[in-house]
Amino acid sequence: MTRTDPLDVPRPHAQLHFGVFFQGVNHWTIWSAPDSGSQIDPASFRRVAQTAERGLFDAFFLGEGLRLREVDGKIHDLDVAGRPDAITQLAALAAVTRRIGLVSTSNSTFNEPADLARRLSGLDLLSEGRAGWNVVTTDNAWTGANFRRGGYLDHADRYRRAEEFLTVARALWDGWEDGAVADSARAREWSVPGAVRRVHHRGPQFDVDLAPTLPRSAQGHPVIFQAGDSGEGRDFAARNADVVFSAHGNDFDDALAFADDIRRRLRAVGRPDDDLRILPGTEIILGATEEEAQEKKRWIRLQQVTPATALGIAGLLWGIDLSDRDADGPLPKEDPVVTANDGSFGARRIADPRAVVAEWRAKAEAHGWSLRETIIALGPQRGHVGTPSGLADKFAHFVRHGAIDGFNVTPYLIPDGLDDIVDLLVPELQERGIYRTEYTGTTLRENLGLREPLTHRSARNRRQAG
Numbered sequence: 001m002t003r004t005d006p007l008d009v010p011r012p013h014a015q016l017h018f019g020v021f022f023q024g025v026n027h028w029t030i031w032s033a034p035d036s037g038s039q040i041d042p043a044s045f046r047r048v049a050q051t052a053e054r055g056l057f058d059a060f061f062l063g064e065g066l067r068l069r070e071v072d073g074k075i076h077d078l079d080v081a082g083r084p085d086a087i088t089q090l091a092a093l094a095a096v097t098r099r100i101g102l103v104s105t106s107n108s109t110f111n112e113p114a115d116l117a118r119r120l121s122g123l124d125l126l127s128e129g130r131a132g133w134n135v136v137t138t139d140n141a142w143t144g145a146n147f148r149r150g151g152y153l154d155h156a157d158r159y160r161r162a163e164e165f166l167t168v169a170r171a172l173w174d175g176w177e178d179g180a181v182a183d184s185a186r187a188r189e190w191s192v193p194g195a196v197r198r199v200h201h202r203g204p205q206f207d208v209d210l211a212p213t214l215p216r217s218a219q220g221h222p223v224i225f226q227a228g229d230s231g232e233g234r235d236f237a238a239r240n241a242d243v244v245f246s247a248h249g250n251d252f253d254d255a256l257a258f259a260d261d262i263r264r265r266l267r268a269v270g271r272p273d274d275d276l277r278i279l280p281g282t283e284i285i286l287g288a289t290e291e292e293a294q295e296k297k298r299w300i301r302l303q304q305v306t307p308a309t310a311l312g313i314a315g316l317l318w319g320i321d322l323s324d325r326d327a328d329g330p331l332p333k334e335d336p337v338v339t340a341n342d343g344s345f346g347a348r349r350i351a352d353p354r355a356v357v358a359e360w361r362a363k364a365e366a367h368g369w370s371l372r373e374t375i376i377a378l379g380p381q382r383g384h385v386g387t388p389s390g391l392a393d394k395f396a397h398f399v400r401h402g403a404i405d406g407f408n409v410t411p412y413l414i415p416d417g418l419d420d421i422v423d424l425l426v427p428e429l430q431e432r433g434i435y436r437t438e439y440t441g442t443t444l445r446e447n448l449g450l451r452e453p454l455t456h457r458s459a460r461n462r463r464q465a466g
């Protein structure tokens with residue numbers, strides 16, 4: 001890619017933001033290399049969070065899985081067991097970091113707002129305004145089996161519940177007025193008008209009658225992230241979110257189409273179209289030369305897609321147990337078994353397995369690929385591969401054309417996987433003027449360059465109008 005005049009682009013002053021996504025449910029973190037460390041040792045969390053902070057990242061981000069994944073009643077053995085709950089883990093990291101944001105994925109389907117809002121407030125206060133909440137709806141029945149009698153909720157109901165959940169959470173967060181004094185002596189004066197507002201909420205999903213017991217944090221309340229790609233999910237983001245954790249960051253045209261779609265939805269609800277940050281998840285593979293980076297990618301993919309992993313992925317696609325097959329042999333001869341989606345496979349259910357298998361067969365035959373090679377070549381594609389300077393140019397192009405605001409980076413190695421990004425890529429980005437050289441604020445909201453919380457803006461508008 002050739003360097004363009006940085007001012008001759010739609011967003012000449014756009015800045016790139018990085019988060020680090022410490023994965024919990026995956027096969028993308030390499031387990032078996034000599035440099036692979038523990039994915040559950042608290043020292044690994046600290047190491048990654050502190051490296052990200054050294055690289056001036058906006059956020060350390062945790063996903064959520066409330067039950068190990070299962071396929072046909074058998075535990076999917078790639079899941080990570082041994083991690084503390086996200087909010088607890090982030091509270092511990094607040095003590096060993098100073099500026100980086102701490103984002104917990106917590107679902108709105110199996111939690112209750114009166115409890116979760118308070119726990120997130122606690123994280124926001126302990127971290128002095130660095131908390132974020134990634135609101136997810138969780139898409140599978142096996143998680144639901146342990147919660148909510150009746151468990152699973154269908155898609156539209158999950159988003160209805162998420163919306164009401166957030167309405168209640170915000171009322172609780174906003175209930176303690178700015179300036180209300182947060183010490184125990186004054187907290188007894190709850191009857192002081194305007195200090196603490198008791199929340200009475202009666203809705204289809206929740207009945208809440210509660211005087212909030214925690215004050216506002218330095219950033220008002222946690223920054224709201226959203227992950228969920230459907231039309232409902234995107235509308236939910238447009239109405240509520242400060243940041244979208246998207247799956248659209250590999251290809252420029254796809255990323256731009258997604259960002260334009262989100263901007264349209266923002267305008268439709270009356271928000272400025274720069275009111276939200278879009279941070280796709282990605283993997284970044286660096287090499288001293290293009291060839292070295294591509295060679296490294298090949299090695300990484302073989303470590304990630306082990307024979308057992310390949311058979312697990314193929315089993316999901318074919319809908320049959322393939323664990324006794326040879327991953328380095330040809331594709332299974334059987335046709336895929338297509339069953340109705342009862343929700344128990346969540347978003348991993350493939351819409352049209354027959355079409356995917358037909359495409360895989362045709363390409364595998366044409367190239368002479370084994371099953372494992374086919375999965376590496378045609379399975380989920382992720383991330384960016386190149387030299388630090390080549391990728392810095394590429395990311396400058398993405399961000400200055402409004403396709404993304406940054407990335408939520410998944411390291412393929414724990415705990416050292418961010419080192420080359422921080423040491424080699426960040427300086428290249430800084431040189432191009434698209435990456436901060438120091439933290440610009442003390443809160444997550446400030447560092448992301450966000451406006452004040454949406455509810456505070458509407459309260460001010462109401463006061464001004466009245």
Ligand SMILES: Cc1cc2nc3c(=O)[nH]c(=O)nc-3n(C[C@H](O)[C@H](O)[C@H](O)COP(=O)(O)O)c2cc1C
Nearest residue numbers: 063064105136137138139227228229230233245246
């Ligand atoms: C990038 C991304 C990350 C997600 N992370 C989680 C997660 O950590 N935990 C979880 O329960 N669901 C997670 N989800 C699933 C969402 O909660 C949601 O249930 C799913 O995407 C289906 O909603 P949709 O049809 O709007 O995409 C994630 C979804 C996306 C797109």
